[in-house]
Amino acid sequence: MENASLQLRNIVKQFPGVRALDDVTVCANAGQSMGLIGINGAGKSTLMNIIAGVLKQDSGEIILDGKKVEINNPRDAEAAGIAFIHQEPVVFETMTVAENMFISHLVSKEKSPFLDYAYMETEARKYLDILGSTISPKAKISSIPIGDRQIIEIARALAAGAKYLLFDEPTSSLTFKEKEKLFEVIGSLKKRGDTIIFISHFLDEVAEICETVTVLRDGRVSGSGNMADFSREDIIKFIIGESKEKEIPKRTAQVGNVVVKAEHISGEKLPHDVSFEVHSGEVLGIWGLMGSGRSETIRAMFGLDARAGGRVSLNTDGELKQVSSTKLLEKSGYVTENRHKDGLFLTQPLWKNNSAASLRQFASKALKVLNPKKEMAAADEMKERLNIKAPDMKILASQLSGGNQQKVVFSKWLQRRPDFFVLDEPTRGVDVGSKNEIHVKVAELANDGAAVLLISSEIEEILTLSDRVLVMNKGRIVAEVGKENMERQNLMALCVGEEEQ
């Protein structure tokens, strides 16, 4: 502990009305990675922001390789060799890889105002090689898949001389293969002797690549030590305290009528000729790797991407009728992949978010005048029902933590009371506690007769919730798996297309 390369000692940070960090001490060793876990709001982000120089601690010290350092702004942090690898890679799409890597300290030719591209490209190559990447420094970012962009961000950090790398939920938008690649990269960083802090909601990942772990709860360290000394249950107990996870209700599997029928859906690139039916009382999972066309299928079904062919029918008054895209959107509850982009109105209060998708319920017949009292009452009811942790429903959506924001996204669609739900990554970036609550809710929805289409890159989520799974690969449905054959190995094998060989 005394010889840890990165030490944060007795860090305190007070925000108006709440002590975000209360005497937090964290140690990470060179050549190792330390997992930092905790639910949203536990203080992880605040802690990271302090190390990265975005926020200043009220008291406590930061010690790097035995030396006390003052970090007052992001520049200080960078100079000290600290780099923050963001959840969503920060890159300039229209520039090349090399330009992105050197954006903060572009190199000019000697005695010339022009940039020295040759030098920057050679340097970029060097760092990409360290990370075992074959990306060309001359490639435009826009041509590089999202998963690989993270590598560029890491290479950029190395080029800037980083020795302490903080990863904030780095895997949440990666495919299975990209994740493996990232872990290899982290492995090579450890070999270099770098210090890694790895923030993740996925305990499996932390267990896989971290030697030590620190768990935060309510702004305090609730547990820390060697990963090997703890069981999964220990860690969960540190995260959520003594309260136990709620059991997900047994699926009654009373499968009823077809609610939505998609026939021969094709997009301009993906998917190809996808057909499926979702029944009432059923959770239909769509499983496949990123790029297999899962989300594209949904986007094409809703007409959000141009559709090359196919039609969608919806059960209206007991009869399947073909419907337009807008009609389908109007009759569905669509939890999108990215709540910040298209799931919430961040600058609006929660009660307005709650009723936004179902204003008809609150509007008068003739003049469509809204009744805010009714809206507020409905919002308060949802707050109870979904256990949304907010002082009241008048605060803005941007003020909530990730898990609670996602609950608000759910409340918005529940308020609409549709027969058909589409859940695209419903628990991405959500803490363990909220995730469990959302899973319970989804199971209840289906038990109450809703038709649910679930897309997730987390195989556990698919296995836990689905009654039936469609496996996609390269834009096509390659298999349908019933409850009886639903196993991890099976699904994994199917989605990479081993079946075909």
Place this chain on the structure above:
Amino acid sequence: MGRDLGTAALTGGKGFGKTLSNYGFYIVFVVVVVIFGCATPTFLTAFNIQQLLLSSCVSFIICTGLTFIILTGSLDMSVGSNAFVSAATAVILMKAGVPIPAALIVCILVGAGIGAVNGLMVSKLKMNSMLTTLGMMIGLRGVALLISKGRQVFFDSSIKEAGMFQVFGFLPVIVLIGIVMLIVGQVVLSKTRFGRNVIAIGCSQQAAEKMGIKVGKTMMTLFVFSGICSAIGGIAAMINVGAVQPYMGVGLEFTTVTAIVLGGTSLFGGKGSLIPGTILGILMLVIIENGLGLLGASPFIYPFVRGLIIFIAMFADSIKNR
């Protein structure tokens, strides 16, 4: 700042700066009125207030439509030229012997038509609203100069009498129309489903689409409405001035947008109001010029002050959206 500061953010955001940016404008408004009221004996007289309202009424009318457009995060820069074209059409029809009510109806239809073209380009062809309507603004001015042959056109005084008739012995009809339009606009904005959908589009068009809100149709409606407001504004301007002049509506797009933003409506959309926001923004601009005039300041200083106010409005906007 980080993605979330956890629960800290729940209680934060109530600082002094926030209060100032929320209510600062109202305070400044009152201070300005008090200063002018004390500094000049004529400022708070009924006559001067009536003149203030007359100078504001064109903006009242046009801003009713424009505020909605800005609330969605778009812009309509063609309002001034639209007002000019519509009014010129009306006057020329009247000169040609078309009965006044018919000429006014055609005038409003012209405004609506121009709005529809804007709406089509923005919502169907996905063209950038600011530059599209800027093009419309430039083009329409040419059209208006063509049909009015670049000359001042006078009209039958009976419309002027009707427009200037003082309701309750104080409020001219065109002012009343402006105020009523703003009030109705505000009610629609804050009390109806349509209004809430407009705010939704301004907050996140993508999220709005995913709820099945017909974004294209809403935008179309708003641009047509803005066109209609411009045409009515054109009529009010012509009644106010007594003629249709070649310089009618020049720079109106900038004054109106400034007033709206000054009144607290965000240029990024999703936040703002017609009352008290826009109406106070308009009055503020008019009051400052009126007050400077009463104080005997050189008229050459007005553009400078106007420029200054734009900076202040934008600065306040940027603080609020930080």
